[in-house]
Amino acid sequence: MVEALTGERKQERVSYPSLVDVDALKALLDGSEGGKRERIRALLNQPEFALRDFGSTEEHRAQVLAWCEALAKEEVGAGLFPVEFGGTGDLAGFLASFEMLAYHSISLTIKFGVQYGLWGGSVYQLGTERHHRKYLPDTVSLKLAGCFAMTEIGHGSNVRGIETEAVYDVETGEFVIDSPSYSAGKIYIGNAARDGKVATVFAQLEIGEERKGVHAFVVPIRDEEGDVLPGVRIEDCGEKVGLNGVDNGMIWFDGVRVPRENLLNRFADVDEEGKWTSPIESESARFFTMLGTLVGGRMSIAGCGVNAAKTGLTIAMRYALERRQFGRAGEEEMLLLDYPTHQRRLIGGLASLYGLHFAVQELVASHAANGGKPTREVETHAAALKAYATWQSHALLQTCREACGGEGYLSKNRLGELKADVDIFTTFEGDNTVLMQLVAKGLLGELKQKFKKGEMSLIKVLQKRWASGLRQGLGRRVDFTDVQQLQVLMREREELQLLALGRRMMRSRKAGADGMDSLLDNQLDMVRVAEAHAERVVLDAFCRGLADATGENREVLGKLALVFAIERVLKDGGWFGARGVTRKGFLDARRELGILYREIRVVAGELVDAFGVPESCLAGTIGESSFRIRR
């Protein structure tokens, strides 16, 4: 495919860019929260945050709690909450700080996220002032460690199907919390097995035998001494593939009584007499409004995945710039990064991480600017990025492991730990496959709105294009050195796939299929559309993000964006080929990619340095800058 590289290599365009300005690039990546990020870097470089081996899970958990306490002392989690409830009211700073922890240890990141984002966040988002006043100050200081008890053994993604019951007892003005079966047990609950004193418990509210749907309640689970309270049964989830610094547990309730005030009553309330009221009429709308408050967690997980992968890629890249293997007879062996296969693995990964970084940061910034209020659009966006970013990050960590050979397999080099920890990101906070369906549903909903709003001209144009096999659209000769053309390709793919999906789903409903049949018939395509959407979103954000760079930095970022886009076009070659990208076009694409890899290779070391992974997070690994000398 890359035949032009041979023979004519002297004539090839290989303009090695001069060295990038690492500080400026780092500042660009850090964005408006640069100060907060630097503060976390400094904190993580403190001796008390030194990474180490743990003799036991208990020791690991104790250390992670101690790290959380150190962060609490520095009020790192306070930004999520307003000043009047012990916070500092700095959502953007909070989200940036949270993400930065993933450079260090995912157990710490998740333990922190459970306490502030899930427990504190649910009290703040689902509760009202009485809850904020009572719980948030001690949550910020970590005096009160809390859990978020939503998932049940029998009910993972299907939260609406949970079994736990909360029956209102009008006599005493209490809710009685019960787990009616084994499968009603709350599971994988962080902070449950060891440290949590209280939990936000999701349960089916029942008043006078009438079911009111899923509601959230504050339920104490341990006393001050840490003993489990009567009626509460807790089991440890035991060893996990990763994240063993987090004490995940299972919880069952047997007639546990909490006062009426413990209902987190922002979206529905019960008065003394048991009269239930809600500002949101539809049960379904209420449920999804409640879940919508979790959207901040999803985007944070996306960012954490990306940052963990940055640590991994920094390690693998530095190794590739130091490790030599094979070469010409009589000459020094060649650096790993001078092999095209290695360039494809690591520079392709670099392009993904830069793109994902800009996409996540853009989303987080708009979310923070909107005061953390979830909108339907932000939810779709967050679901897409969470799923896409965590899959990409996990796969890249595996690539990094393999790129470091046997060294990558040694625990001290961190790649295995990061990979095993990030693994769970693909199925928690919303299973990725389920999220991708949500994305498709969201996009279909937006499309429907466009129809309704009479934006039919766009639709018609697209339909015509689609019908004509896109001879006016994709069929033109693509210039693979022009990222704007690739943005158009990506957008067209998303729009066309979405239109086709919408048409099929409409047809199937018209033909009498119920919602489930229609979903089953189109599920694979829904996931496909969602992926096309995610890739388009990332590329667009990448291009907007790099527009703020200057000089050589901008040039290099432009090349990275091209790598990101070309790799995606090649990966979905069947689609693009069937719609007009020619064999010659693919040939051009491969050739361009090879050139880009070689150009970027020259500054690859600087490009990972700009991530600014704290050196403490690389200490003792093959990615540590002083590794070679020390060893």
Add this chain to the structure above:
Amino acid sequence: MVEALTGERKQERVSYPSLVDVDALKALLDGSEGGKRERIRALLNQPEFALRDFGSTEEHRAQVLAWCEALAKEEVGAGLFPVEFGGTGDLAGFLASFEMLAYHSISLTIKFGVQYGLWGGSVYQLGTERHHRKYLPDTVSLKLAGCFAMTEIGHGSNVRGIETEAVYDVETGEFVIDSPSYSAGKIYIGNAARDGKVATVFAQLEIGEERKGVHAFVVPIRDEEGDVLPGVRIEDCGEKVGLNGVDNGMIWFDGVRVPRENLLNRFADVDEEGKWTSPIESESARFFTMLGTLVGGRMSIAGCGVNAAKTGLTIAMRYALERRQFGRAGEEEMLLLDYPTHQRRLIGGLASLYGLHFAVQELVASHAANGGKPTREVETHAAALKAYATWQSHALLQTCREACGGEGYLSKNRLGELKADVDIFTTFEGDNTVLMQLVAKGLLGELKQKFKKGEMSLIKVLQKRWASGLRQGLGRRVDFTDVQQLQVLMREREELQLLALGRRMMRSRKAGADGMDSLLDNQLDMVRVAEAHAERVVLDAFCRGLADATGENREVLGKLALVFAIERVLKDGGWFGARGVTRKGFLDARRELGILYREIRVVAGELVDAFGVPESCLAGTIGESSFRIRR
């Protein structure tokens, strides 16, 4: 893409096959070594092989050694060696038994493989009768635990570049083994950190200041009591991502003397006066002949990867046939396996494992039938299957983990352990990327032979086809229900890509590029050709393998082979599309795939049962057949 599924679903061909004959299918998979396989199943079901948690790495290592001793007592490793040296001379039985261990624990598998395949195998393959007589009987009984010390810290894939020296001292008739630097240390050596008494050490032979290339020597490293011998320094490799039941270590030598007889002298010898002789003149030919003896290990690793993935898929499939989530209002929730996204993940995986199984078994059988003698063709074949099978198996284990959600993340369900253990398969016994290049080189060599032999007619036909954009070849309308047509597609892709690669490499050499330039310019395409080769080989073996099945079994296997092939065509859609598969063709392919998933889904449980994973290897997991009741 699958629009035909909508609306017309009633008219669709969905012929649910009647239940497959699991016993017959299992017998087919077990093949000629069925008796040996059943014996290992029975052994692994013994209480002493019960899988359990380990409080420490030391405990884990001790248990794995104890398991190896139990296998030694049963003479499981004896088949590799002739009767006169304490073996049973049953290569096919040995290879089948070895592979079966991977159902149970990869640490056990690898510890066993180090002892018999690597240590014993190197003595047998590289040594002569004096070594066989002296070492093999105690190797079989595990009285003498050995290591295989090839890889060095500074020299992984590039074995020819190792630094360890063996200088012949004519005065004493001894070789003096030295590690001249830190990076000359042997690394990742199994059995080195704890149990090994002796090692096959690869070193640069030096006689009278003349270098003779890499030779292998038997070097004692510990005494009877297990104390490290003078001049030998051993360090533990420490915790690894997985495989922690194997005691990998690093070894340095400082003037360690071994008698002249310790040279494994099958391919080169040194007489008392220091006169060096070899039946193979070229140093390069000798080196590759020596490495060729490792080919059995490579095919075993391929088989072990596939078997570990079978355990994982059995767990995930049984869970998917029991776990319900979401569904129609008022009805019981749906089984996970009834969702197309889940079918794609697990039934696609099933097709891969069946195909890989047949391919590996075919290779192993031909290798055993040939008395274990390596040929160039077998080497290429083994390299391709090792790389392709281990990548596929590892990726499938990740898919299984995700398909089981949070349950998949609990250690007790084994998916994390299997994945972490199999991970190393992608870079040891030959780094997969390096192996893929070897494959391409091997194929180019075969192509050259064809030219030389005057088989030009074939070449010309293919070249013409290639030039004409394959209008006569791929351009015809493909019937995606006909696996033979897909075999042709796969073969054409391999041949055309290989021809194009050969042409480019020839051109580049003619234009004055040296071998390294030519390699760098074409490295990505070499890996591509090798992958096309591997997929063709697997599909062909799949089709030959299923031809031995009868009745419904044959029908179902035919469907699985179609799934394997169609998924590969879609994955490389850019290539097939650019060469004639139309948009309508891809549409047909996707539609057919959806139908096949639904048809196979009905017997998916039986299809994993036919793997015959011992129930002890599933005990306590969500894949245990009695799990639901017990829980």
